[in-house]
Amino acid sequence: MKSVINKRNIIIFILLPLIFSCSRRNLGYFSNYGDEKLLTEDITLKPKQPIIQTGDLLQISVTDANPAAAAPFNRISSNTTSTNSASVNSQEGYLVDENGIIDFPILGRIKIGGQTKAEAKLSLTNLLTNYLGNPMVSIRYLNYRITVLGEVRSPSTFLVPSERINLIEALGMAGDLTIYGKRENIKIINEANGVRTVAQLDLNDKAILDSPYYYLQPNDIVYVEPVTARKDQSSLTRSNISLVLGIISAASLVILNFR
Structure with missing residues (x-):
């Protein structure tokens, strides 16, 4: 016995x-969508326009019906033959200083920090009308980047040429979550205007598609926390x-x- x-x-x-x-x-995404074979719903969330901040590197080009008249307002790289794109960009770009100011040819020091690209474009256009007949201004970020860390297959910092990226795209660039990633607690860390915001999103819940943090902002950090087993x-x-x-x-x- x-x-x-x-x-x-x-x-x-x-x-x-x-x-x-x-x-x-639950390792799936948007699990509460149900088993519908086809689901159609209106998209109510629109990406927020990024705000120009200290440390941003901007490419600003000016065109006009008279190209010769617009030429002095365009910064020409002194190393256009370089194969190092980072080197070329650093010379062509306008760095926003700690006061939100850039040094622009002829116009001098201009404050564009705290504005969206559209607002900065309008400000520059208004200033350039004093010199050009029909100025057109184009602004692009040269350092629009996001960082994905934690339980993903390829953590890194990624440049975003399209200047628009959502959370799912960012995770895809990082190779997706590992099986140890806590899908119900994805942290989005954002710093803007001296304020740090940490938002927590749940990939299991379809509600993240309507979250104001679903579309990422420049320099956002995405952190995927590990589950207890991983720790x-x-x-x-x-x-x-x-x-x-x-x-x-x-x-x-x-x-x-x-x-």
């Missing part, structure tokens, strides 16, 4: 890791340990049945 009890205790002890390893996590692992992941214990459990049951 004692032998039977000991065998039963051994089996229960061995099977416990298997029971805990079977706990399920607790040392040299082996918990899943690998569970697999090994599962094999041991199965082998032990076979041995006990033959005794």
Whole structure:
């Protein structure tokens, strides 16, 4: 009788890791959309226009019906033959200083910090009408970037040439979440006008598509927190340990049945 009890205790002890390893996590995105084969809904969220801030590097070009008249208002790179794009951009771009000011040819120091690109474009156009007949201004970010860190396959800082990116696109650029990424707690860290904002989004919930933080702003940081299993692992992941214990459990049951 004692032998039977000991065998039963051994089996229960061995099977416990298997029971805990079977706990399920929701690894899907937008899980509460349901099983509809086709779903159509109005898009109410529009991306916020980025605000020009200290440290932004802008490419500003001026054109006019008279190209010769517009030429003095365009900064010409002194190293146009360089193959290093970062070097070319740093010379062609206008760096916004700590006071939100840029040094513009002929016009001098102009404050554009705190404005959207559209507002800055209008301000420059109004100033240029004193010199040109029909000035047209184009503004682009040269350092529009976002950073994705944490439990993703390829954490990095990414340049965004399109100047528009949402959370899902950013995660895609970083290779998507690993199985250890906590999908219900994605942090978006934004700093603007001396204020830091940390928003938490749940990838399991379709409501993130309407979140004001779904579209990322320049220099945003996306952080994917690891689940507890990832935090607790040392040299082996918990899943690998569970697999090994599962094999041991199965082998032990076979041995006990033959005794």
